[in-house]
Amino acid sequence: MARSETYDYIIAGAGSAGCVLANRLGEDRSLRILVLEAGGSEKAVIVDMPAALSIPMNTRRFNWGMRTEPEPGLDGREVNLPRGKGLGGSSSINGMCWVRGNPMDYELWEALGADGWRWSNVLPYFQRLENVEGGGPLRGTAGPVNINRGLQKNPLYDVFVEAGVQAGYARSANMNELQHEGFGPMEMNIGNGRRMSAARAYLRPAMARGNVHVVTGAVVDRVMFDGRRATGIAFHLNGETRHATATREVIVSAGSIMSPVILKRSGIGPAAELKDHGIAVVQDAPGVGENLMDHLELYIQMECTRPVTLFPTQSLWGKAKIGMEWLATRRGLGATNHFESGGHIRSRAGIVYPDIQYHFLPLAISYDGLSLASGHGFQVHVGTKRSKSRGWVRLRDGRPDSLPRVRFNYMSHPDDWLEFRACMRLSREIFAQPAFAPYRGMELAPGVNAQDDAALDAFLKRKVESAYHPCGTCRMGSDANSVTTPDGRVRGVEGLRVVDSSLMPQATAGDLNAPTLMLAERMSDLIRGRHLPEAEGAALLADPQWASRQRGPSISRDYASDRAALAAALLANVRGEVLPREGKTP
Numbered sequence: 001m002a003r004s005e006t007y008d009y010i011i012a013g014a015g016s017a018g019c020v021l022a023n024r025l026g027e028d029r030s031l032r033i034l035v036l037e038a039g040g041s042e043k044a045v046i047v048d049m050p051a052a053l054s055i056p057m058n059t060r061r062f063n064w065g066m067r068t069e070p071e072p073g074l075d076g077r078e079v080n081l082p083r084g085k086g087l088g089g090s091s092s093i094n095g096m097c098w099v100r101g102n103p104m105d106y107e108l109w110e111a112l113g114a115d116g117w118r119w120s121n122v123l124p125y126f127q128r129l130e131n132v133e134g135g136g137p138l139r140g141t142a143g144p145v146n147i148n149r150g151l152q153k154n155p156l157y158d159v160f161v162e163a164g165v166q167a168g169y170a171r172s173a174n175m176n177e178l179q180h181e182g183f184g185p186m187e188m189n190i191g192n193g194r195r196m197s198a199a200r201a202y203l204r205p206a207m208a209r210g211n212v213h214v215v216t217g218a219v220v221d222r223v224m225f226d227g228r229r230a231t232g233i234a235f236h237l238n239g240e241t242r243h244a245t246a247t248r249e250v251i252v253s254a255g256s257i258m259s260p261v262i263l264k265r266s267g268i269g270p271a272a273e274l275k276d277h278g279i280a281v282v283q284d285a286p287g288v289g290e291n292l293m294d295h296l297e298l299y300i301q302m303e304c305t306r307p308v309t310l311f312p313t314q315s316l317w318g319k320a321k322i323g324m325e326w327l328a329t330r331r332g333l334g335a336t337n338h339f340e341s342g343g344h345i346r347s348r349a350g351i352v353y354p355d356i357q358y359h360f361l362p363l364a365i366s367y368d369g370l371s372l373a374s375g376h377g378f379q380v381h382v383g384t385k386r387s388k389s390r391g392w393v394r395l396r397d398g399r400p401d402s403l404p405r406v407r408f409n410y411m412s413h414p415d416d417w418l419e420f421r422a423c424m425r426l427s428r429e430i431f432a433q434p435a436f437a438p439y440r441g442m443e444l445a446p447g448v449n450a451q452d453d454a455a456l457d458a459f460l461k462r463k464v465e466s467a468y469h470p471c472g473t474c475r476m477g478s479d480a481n482s483v484t485t486p487d488g489r490v491r492g493v494e495g496l497r498v499v500d501s502s503l504m505p506q507a508t509a510g511d512l513n514a515p516t517l518m519l520a521e522r523m524s525d526l527i528r529g530r531h532l533p534e535a536e537g538a539a540l541l542a543d544p545q546w547a548s549r550q551r552g553p554s555i556s557r558d559y560a561s562d563r564a565a566l567a568a569a570l571l572a573n574v575r576g577e578v579l580p581r582e583g584k585t586p
Contacts, residue, residue, distance in 0.1 A: 016088070016513060018500070029211050031211060037086065037216050038219045074464065079408070112505040130145055157341040228494055252498045260393045273394060283492035300423075
């Protein structure tokens with residue numbers, strides 16, 4: 001491209017949200033859209049093949065290779081923080097678990113000030129983006145993102161769900177349909193045996209239209225301003241500084257880690273921090289880079305007494321067989337992420353909707369694939385979904401090629417410890433159910449000697465890992481302290497929006513990629529001055545006895561007609577109040 005060009009919209013970042021925006025805004029072929037991406041092409045066998053997910057996650061071509069600052073709550077341990085680098089962003093290296101979240105997540109967003117983001121408003125956008133194999137209640141079947149289930153040929157997938165039901169929890173036919181809470185099959189964004197990244201689903205079709213120009217290897221320096229109006233972006237390409245002008249808007253979609261970094265380098269952020277790095281202040285915005293959230297998870301691992309797990313597939317020959325079958329047919333064990341069943345439960349009575357998530361795997365191995373048990377085993381990835389701990393993203397220096405400093409302040413709130421102990425003890429109870437009796441061997445992790453709080457806490461400090469779901473650093477809201485308004489506009493300036501998971505006022509109860517795509521779908525309409533009609537039949541289901549019990553087989557109370565009471569209960573939970581208070585039942 002030339003050293004200076006003019007476009008209608010400039011999008012900084014070709015991750016999940018940026019790909020959606022490029023596609024939807026580019027539906028108007030009279031518009032010229034520029035997408036800047038620091039990484040390169042996502043086209044590679046290790047990206048396309050679902051079962052190879054741990055490889056791109058550990059490859060510098062596709063991963064920025066970030067680590068957190070020493071985390072005080074984890075005895076100073078630095079935690080791995082993979083972030084996608086290249087077209088599709090983290091959707092090109094993630095686990096492909098398709099989880100919309102609980103409908104009450106979006107009621108909570110609105111209660112926290114994100115006006116217009118309630119469940120009945122966002123459901124139509126989930127439906128617009130989905131192409132669900134077999135359809136289902138309140139699902140989409142004509143969208144760009146293919147979604148299916150695994151074949152569940154391994155018997156342990158059904159055993160895990162049955163054990164959850166035996167432990168007294170609800171069974172869910174599909175956690176993305178009417179009932180999120182409970183145990184059931186999981187879905188994955190895979191189409192025709194290949195990863196359905198945002199690049200494949202959205203960006204490649206947008207590029208084919210001819211009015212969306214994508215530049216890879218483009219490292220964004222800063223947003224340019226004329227007074228208080230964003231006019232374009234300065235970036236580096238092939239060792240040269242380039243400028244691109246936007247006649248309508250600049251949209252930052254670089255993710256929860258890099259979007260606040262770009263804003264800060266552009267003069268939007270905490271004034272003291274900007275001045276420390278010699279950056280002229282355009283807008284003093286203390287919230288930029290704050291409110292950082294994540295999901296943590298542990299592996300509860302069991303020995304398996306029958307040779308039914310995926311362990312034999314982890315040999316060189318086993319992996320080669322899977323790869324050859326997948327290359328020839330796009331089928332077999334290479335065409336799944338192997339997270340084919342899971343669950344969502346509440347950590348204790350008085351919590352309105354699930355704050356613990358399970359991903360079941362018929363293998364004992366770490367998520368990054370670097371640590372494998374020595375024999376047959378199975379595990380759950382278990383973690384809490386609404387930690388009250390908050391961290392930050394801060395500049396290391398003012399250079400555009402420098403990665404930022406990131407600290408999540410993991411486990412810094414006392415409730416986190418209560419909830420993670422519940423994760424471990426409730427998981428053990430599920431594995432102890434009769435359904436697992438034919439398969440259950442000894443506990444591999446945390447191990448039978450880890451029983452009291454101190455032992456469990458020590459295990460957690462050593463082994464807890466990020467689930468790679470950062471969000472919240474450019475929080476949208478209706479209050480003056482929010483970084484962005486509910487339509488993504490950056491407060492205090494004009495012509496500039498942020499659209500990605502950094503907008504989320506609260507992490508959702510599940511993996512974040514599906515909610516991020518939905519968010520970008522809706523934002524693409526708000527940018528164009530429109531929105532889809534509210535959905536009908538958008539139920540808000542809960543256990544009718546959630547206030548007095550931690551589990552139950554019935555998830556039948558619908559709060560859709562009493563949203564004010566629901567919002568009050570959700571906000572009370574966020575404040576750390578376990579309901580009911582003073583013996584009152586909500």
